Amino acid sequence: MAMTLTLIFTLGNELYGLEIDAVQEIIENPVVHHVPRAEGVVGGAINFHGQILATVDLPALLGFSGAPRDPRQVVLTAKFKSLALSVSGIQRIVELDLSALRPPPASAQKSAIRGVTTLDQTTINLLDCNEVINQLEHFYAQ
Amino acid sequence: MDMSQYRGLFFSETREHINNLNKLVVTLEQEPGHRETINALFREAHSIKGMAATMGFDHTARLSHRLEDMLDGFRASGEVSAPVFDYLLDGIDLLEGLLDDLQGNQPERSIDAFLRKQPQPPTQKVDDPAEENLADNALAVANAGAPGAVSITIETGDDKSAESPVRGAAAEEPDLFQVLVDLLEDTPASAARCLLILRELAGSGELITSKPDMASLRQGEPCERLQAWLRTSLTKQHIEEALRKISGVANVRFIDDRRQRERSSSDEAGRTVRVRTDLLDQFVNLTGELITRRYMLHSAARHQDWNELTQSLTETGRLIDDLHHHVLQSRLMPLENITGRLPRIVRDLSRKADKKVTLRLIGVDVGIDRVVLEELTDPLVHLVRNAVDHGIDKEGVVTVTARRERDLVLIEVADDGRGMDPELLRRKAVEQGLLTARQAEGLSEHDALMLVCQPGLSTAEEVTETSGRGVGMDVVKAAVVNLGGTLAITSAPNQGTRFQMHLPFSIAIIKLLMVSCGGHHIAIPITRVQRMLDLPSGEIEGSAVQRVFRLDGEIVSLWSLNRALGLPEEPAGEITWVVLTELMGRRIGLQVDRFLGHREAFVKKIGFPLNLLTGLSGATVEGDGRVVFIIDPQPLLEERQLLDQDWTPGGPDALS
Numbered sequence: 001m002a003m004t005l006t007l008i009f010t011l012g013n014e015l016y017g018l019e020i021d022a023v024q025e026i027i028e029n030p031v032v033h034h035v036p037r038a039e040g041v042v043g044g045a046i047n048f049h050g051q052i053l054a055t056v057d058l059p060a061l062l063g064f065s066g067a068p069r070d071p072r073q074v075v076l077t078a079k080f081k082s083l084a085l086s087v088s089g090i091q092r093i094v095e096l097d098l099s100a101l102r103p104p105p106a107s108a109q110k111s112a113i114r115g116v117t118t119l120d121q122t123t124i125n126l127l128d129c130n131e132v133i134n135q136l137e138h139f140y141a142q
Numbered sequence: 143m144d145m146s147q148y149r150g151l152f153f154s155e156t157r158e159h160i161n162n163l164n165k166l167v168v169t170l171e172q173e174p175g176h177r178e179t180i181n182a183l184f185r186e187a188h189s190i191k192g193m194a195a196t197m198g199f200d201h202t203a204r205l206s207h208r209l210e211d212m213l214d215g216f217r218a219s220g221e222v223s224a225p226v227f228d229y230l231l232d233g234i235d236l237l238e239g240l241l242d243d244l245q246g247n248q249p250e251r252s253i254d255a256f257l258r259k260q261p262q263p264p265t266q267k268v269d270d271p272a273e274e275n276l277a278d279n280a281l282a283v284a285n286a287g288a289p290g291a292v293s294i295t296i297e298t299g300d301d302k303s304a305e306s307p308v309r310g311a312a313a314e315e316p317d318l319f320q321v322l323v324d325l326l327e328d329t330p331a332s333a334a335r336c337l338l339i340l341r342e343l344a345g346s347g348e349l350i351t352s353k354p355d356m357a358s359l360r361q362g363e364p365c366e367r368l369q370a371w372l373r374t375s376l377t378k379q380h381i382e383e384a385l386r387k388i389s390g391v392a393n394v395r396f397i398d399d400r401r402q403r404e405r406s407s408s409d410e411a412g413r414t415v416r417v418r419t420d421l422l423d424q425f426v427n428l429t430g431e432l433i434t435r436r437y438m439l440h441s442a443a444r445h446q447d448w449n450e451l452t453q454s455l456t457e458t459g460r461l462i463d464d465l466h467h468h469v470l471q472s473r474l475m476p477l478e479n480i481t482g483r484l485p486r487i488v489r490d491l492s493r494k495a496d497k498k499v500t501l502r503l504i505g506v507d508v509g510i511d512r513v514v515l516e517e518l519t520d521p522l523v524h525l526v527r528n529a530v531d532h533g534i535d536k537e538g539v540v541t542v543t544a545r546r547e548r549d550l551v552l553i554e555v556a557d558d559g560r561g562m563d564p565e566l567l568r569r570k571a572v573e574q575g576l577l578t579a580r581q582a583e584g585l586s587e588h589d590a591l592m593l594v595c596q597p598g599l600s601t602a603e604e605v606t607e608t609s610g611r612g613v614g615m616d617v618v619k620a621a622v623v624n625l626g627g628t629l630a631i632t633s634a635p636n637q638g639t640r641f642q643m644h645l646p647f648s649i650a651i652i653k654l655l656m657v658s659c660g661g662h663h664i665a666i667p668i669t670r671v672q673r674m675l676d677l678p679s680g681e682i683e684g685s686a687v688q689r690v691f692r693l694d695g696e697i698v699s700l701w702s703l704n705r706a707l708g709l710p711e712e713p714a715g716e717i718t719w720v721v722l723t724e725l726m727g728r729r730i731g732l733q734v735d736r737f738l739g740h741r742e743a744f745v746k747k748i749g750f751p752l753n754l755l756t757g758l759s760g761a762t763v764e765g766d767g768r769v770v771f772i773i774d775p776q777p778l779l780e781e782r783q784l785l786d787q788d789w790t791p792g793g794p795d796a797l798s
Contacts, residue, residue: 033769034662036707037755045752045761047769052761054752081750133750140754 003095007074008124010089012064017096017117017124024075024082026090030055041139046084048075055084061135062112064088080129083136094119101126152197153245154416159186160241161479163209163234164486171227171489175220184213190237201250202240208257209233231486232256239348246318248350248371318350320397321381323368329390333359336368338388346381347374417472425472428465435461470648474509477544477553480519481506484526488540491530498537499530505544510551511648514625518553518645521618525555525641528614533557533639550627550669551647556640562633564590571596588727591631595619623776626652626667626759630727644669652745654762654772656738657721660709663738665762665772666721672729673722674737679714691720691731698722700731706757706778725779732775745772756781 005020025048032044032055043057053075059067067088074085101115104125112135114128163186170179187210194202209230216222233256240250323339325332336359343349352370354363374381382394435458442450481503492499510518522542529540534557543554567590568582576596577585585593597616622629627645646652646669653668677691682700684690689700700720704711712735720731743762748771752758757778761771 031767035752035755035758036659036662036664036709036771036773037757038752039708042751045748045769045771047763047767050746052746052748052752052769054749056751083750136751137754140751 002097002099004098005093006096006098006124006126007093008091008119009070009074009087010091011059011062012067012088014064015091015119015122015124016087016127018074018127018129019098020093022076022080022129024077027073027075027084029071030073030084041136043086046073048082048084051082053082053084055086056132056136058085058087058132061132061139076129081133083129083132085132096124098126148197152193153241156190156193156202156241157238159190160234160238161482162186163237164231165482167227167230167234168485168489170222174222174224177217177220180213180216180220180222184210184217187213199240199244199250201253202237202244205233205237205240205253205256209237229259231490243350251348251350318371318373319378321368321370321372321385322393322395322397323370323385323391324393324395325366325368325390326392327366329366332364332366332390333362335388335390336365339368339385339391340370342384342388343370343372343381346376346384347372421468421472424468425465428461428468432458432461432465466651470511470651471509473511473513473648475512475515477506477508477510477515477551480515480522481542484523484542487523487526488530491527495531497530497534499534500539501526502539502541504541506542508544508546508551509647510645514551514645514647517621517625518643521621521643522553522555524614524618529555529557529559529639533559533561535560546647547644549646549653550644553643553645554640556638558638561635561637562591562594562631562639563635564633567591567593586727588631591633592629592726594631595629623774626669626774628669628724628776651742654741654743655721656741656770657703657719657734658736658738659704659707659734660711662709663764663768663770664703664707664734665743665770666723666775667759667772668740670723670775671721672724675720675722675731677718677720679716679718682718693722693729693731696729698729698731700733701782703732703734703773703775706732706782707773721775723775723779725776730775730779 006017007020007023007026009016009018027046027048030046030048032046035042035045035054038044038054041057041061043055043060045052045054055073057069059065059069069086070089072090074087074090076083076085096117096119098115098117101117104111104113104116111125112128112131113125114131115126117124117126163183166179166183166186170176170183173179187206191203191206191210194206212226212230216226236251236253236256240253243250321343323336325335329335336354337356340349340352340356340359350371350373352368354365354368359365372381378396382396385391385394435454438454439451439458441447442454484503485501488499488501491497526540526542534540538558541554541556543552543556545552564585564587568577568585571577571593572579572582576593582590595615595618619629622643622645625645627643630642630644631639632642633639646667654665655668655671655674657664657666675693682689682691684700690697691700692698700718702711703721719734719737721734723730723732745760745762747753748758748761752761757773757775759772759774761769763769
């Protein structure tokens with residue numbers, strides 16, 4: 001059984017997973033700079049080793065209103081446009097078997113879930129980074 | 143010996159030589175028998191031959207050898223006859239094609255047809271060599287007894303003349319793809335049909351190679367599936383339609399060639415730029431001095447010698463400024479690099495349209511940043527094409543002028559032709575539903591002329607091969623604005639048209655005006671700032687919807703940058719701080735909370751999705767680590783104009 005290192009985090013009360021391969025770095029307490037006209041789903045920008053990256057407010061983008069924000073941020077690899085993601089809470093890194101994902105529940109309309117698996121009897125939603133990018137594109141393309 | 147490391151150099155140098163060849167042939171044509179020009183041509187061809195032979199590029203070497211031989215003959219006789227020019231230019235085009243092949247890591251195309259050919263007398267049209275070759279083959283096969291082939295030859299001939307405007311109008315980069323053609327089972331004379339298909343393909347673009355190749359088809363080898371690699375600007379649909387007219391064709395499919403994309407990315411990585419050696423020496427000197435300074439700073443810090451420390455810091459600052467200046471210098475390339483191809487373009491265009499056009503180039507040795515120059519190539523060519531095609535009636539002069547104006551470079555394309563009629567543009571814009579009659583009436587003359595940059599607006603009564611399809615000027619304007627520049631048009635009926643592009647000559651490091659809005663720092667490129675004003679707030683007039691103020695006897699609209707950026711506005715004080723900028727030739731005031739001063743800054747590109755936000759053109763990092771975004775007011779103002787259809791900047795509404 002092939003196991004994949006996966007970062008577990010929360011959005012609101014739901015558990016999400018993200019393959020470590022998609023993660024460039026987890027940064028503690030970055031200074032978030034104001035971005036004019038960003039309007040909601042982009043919370044600001046950070047200076048990440050000299051690159052100016054957008055921080056995406058994932059709970060806001062995916063409709064988890066009122067959720068808390070972890071002071072840490074997850075920076076994705078260049079393959080996923082080096083987005084910095086703000087999430088409700090970063091938990092831990094576990095080994096998951098991602099070979100047998102179940103399809104996401106049809107009810108989750110605005111979700112960015114590429115499949116569902118189980119860890120210790122809890123449901124883990126695998127984050128679909130491409131869908132996050134799609135939704136951002138959609139949000140800003142008028 | 144491994145020559146691969148010299149490939150990049152070979153390509154950049156050979157393209158330069160080709161550029162010169164084109165220029166020189168056009169010069170020689172105007173002054174045939176000019177000995178020095180013939181000699182120069184010979185030297186260029188000779189250089190290419192030498193380099194290509196060293197690199198082992200056989201076709202390129204043979205072709206340049208042929209050109210060199212011809213030119214050597216002229217050197218001896220001192221005379222060049224008219225039909226030779228076309229032949230030379232065809233040869234130069236073919237050379238360019240060979241370079242494209244090599245750079246795309248593909249086998250060099252065939253040059254045999256060209257080598258077999260002799261310069262044609264002027265009455266005879268010189269065909270594309272590959273095409274002619276194929277036509278010969280098709281006829282040969284037809285004569286060998288394939289029934290019906292002859293009539294199809296005529297049919298495709300008609301086809302070709304009908305499609306040529308389409309070909310010329312497609313301005314995009316040609317696409318490279320694979321065409322797969324299946325013939326019906328048991329098609330008689332399948333080889334002949336395949337040759338016809340190849341001929342059709344060669345007529346719609348650049349046929350690179352095919353499987354089976356022409357040699358085996360010519361021997362009559364039966365074939366049910368033809369595979370061909372084609373580079374063309376035509377749409378796949380168009381090609382498919384043309385092929386389906388050939389009898390026996392069952393199926394046409396296209397496969398995109400990935401090599402095309404790989405090629406462009408490898409081009410990007412391997413790009414070279416030439417730097418003068420004295421400039422490199424300066425780098426070494428400056429870096430040496432900086433290193434020395436560093437030790438002095440260390441020592442001063444260790445001894446806590448404040449005097450020495452301050453002095454060393456000042457000196458370090460001066461060295462960094464120097465270095466910065468030299469680094470920028472090394473990125474500058476003369477505008478000539480892209481104007482070099484204009485004489486050839488103007489020559490070909492004016493011959494095709496049977497016009498007499500003189501091209502004048504003034505001040506083209508001005509240096510411009512490599513990046514700006516690259517982005518400028520297509521817009522400049524387009525403006526010159528437009529001038530020849532639309533500006534000039536039968537005979538005239540097109541002038542390209544370049545000069546520095548403070549932080550900007552002005553590049554101007556002017557013609558002395560029939561000029562543009564603002565009234566006609568207003569009418570067309572209304573006819574085509576781009577403006578209401580009232581809006582059109584309200585436009586100033588300048589704004590009316592700028593309508594040519596609206597996508598979709600075309601005034602050309604008939605579509606010609608080169609321009610007049612309503613594409614182009616919007617692309618030109620977008621390119622100029624993207625570079626942080628402005629485009630202005632002046633024209634009058636029968637007094638010619640003048641397109642002026644003001645461009646920053648470097649874009650990596652620019653001067654910024656820092657302002658404060660709603661507690662945030664905002665940077666505006668200085669190229670977008672006409673003036674900074676501190677107006678007594680009592681001088682602001684107008685309604686809450688549209689505020690205005692008077693400046694030099696003119697009414698100028700005022701709007702809040704805070705509001706445009708979605709930031710809270712401060713209560714009005716005694717002084718209103720205004721950045722005066724420009725939109726479509728009109729001045730507009732942008733109210734800000736405070737001026738923070740000028741600074742030179744390195745512009746950082748901003749990534750997704752920040753690059754989707756209107757008005758954000760980059761970012762810069764301040765000394766305290768604060769990230770400040772650079773705002774280009776132009777798109778913000780244009781967006782507002784779109785939202786508010788009746789609003790024209792400082793227009794009649796503002797006066798009432």
